[in-house]
Amino acid sequence: MTATTRTTKRKKKKKKGKGWLILLLLAAGAFFALYQLEFKYWDRSMPTGMHPLVAEKRDKLVEEASKKGIQIMITDDFRSAAEQDELYAKGRTKPGNIVTHAEGGKSYHNYGMALDFALENQAGEAVWDIKRDGNKNGEADWMEVVAIGKNLGFEWGGEIFGDFKDYPHFQMDFGLSIYELQLGRRPK
Known part of the structure; x- marks a missing residue:
């Protein structure tokens, strides 16, 4: 295997690794946004009587x-x-x-x-x-x-x-x- 072939394979692995990282970050961001949206509508005031x-x-x-x-x-x-x-x-x-x-x-x-x-x-x-x-x-x-x-x-x-x-x-x-x-x- 030549040096050029090894370098090309390393670059492809790096790109593939970055792709998973980007997907993971996007998924985490989407989860956080949905959580915040739901949390925004929760009632943070304390109750004052029985349910x-x-x-x-x-x-x-x-x-x-x-x-x-x-x-x-x-x-x-x-x-x-x-x-x-x-x-x-x-x-x-x-x-x-x-x-x-x-x-x-x-x-x-x-x-x-x-x-x-x-x-x-x-x-x-x-x-x-x-x-x-x-x-x-x-x-x-x-x-x-x-x-x-x-x-x-x-x-x-x-x-x-x-x-x-x-x-x-x-x-x-x-x-x-x-x-x-x-x-x-x-x-x-």
């Missing part, structure tokens, strides 16, 4: 539990990022026990997509006993409420957070991660 479907299901949860002779109270639903930060500080920078692992903006509560409940005794006080059988049907009232919630489309905090069991927690994430919500994506 309407979650609020409807919350009320249905209370109603369905009552039909089974179980009184529950909603102890928390929507909370602002500032309220979330206050809860997060408990057991860390403020007195008390740790009650959440999520800072402001990192909880489904901050997007109106989560709620917490407790059983309610006859005096109207919150009861956190997950084994209590107040309606005397042989089943723990707490787990009956969990079954109702799951049937309504909620995810239960006793199953979704790995090692941390948040038994009073229900959420509907609508297929959106906290990261997507922080970026401004909202459920329809």
Whole structure:
């Protein structure tokens, strides 16, 4: 093989390599442009209340539990990022026990997509006993409420957070991660 032939082959390889690089750059640019276009229309403002479907299901949860002779109270639903930060500080920078692992903006509560409940005794006080059988049907009232919630489309905090069991927690994430919500994506 002559020196001229080798030089010609090297030039063709270089051109071919540059072609792939140009295609890759064009594809990346197109992806970025589409992403930016979609992102531009996301709602970056924070919600100020419960998502309407979650609020409807919350009320249905209370109603369905009552039909089974179980009184529950909603102890928390929507909370602002500032309220979330206050809860997060408990057991860390403020007195008390740790009650959440999520800072402001990192909880489904901050997007109106989560709620917490407790059983309610006859005096109207919150009861956190997950084994209590107040309606005397042989089943723990707490787990009956969990079954109702799951049937309504909620995810239960006793199953979704790995090692941390948040038994009073229900959420509907609508297929959106906290990261997507922080970026401004909202459920329809």
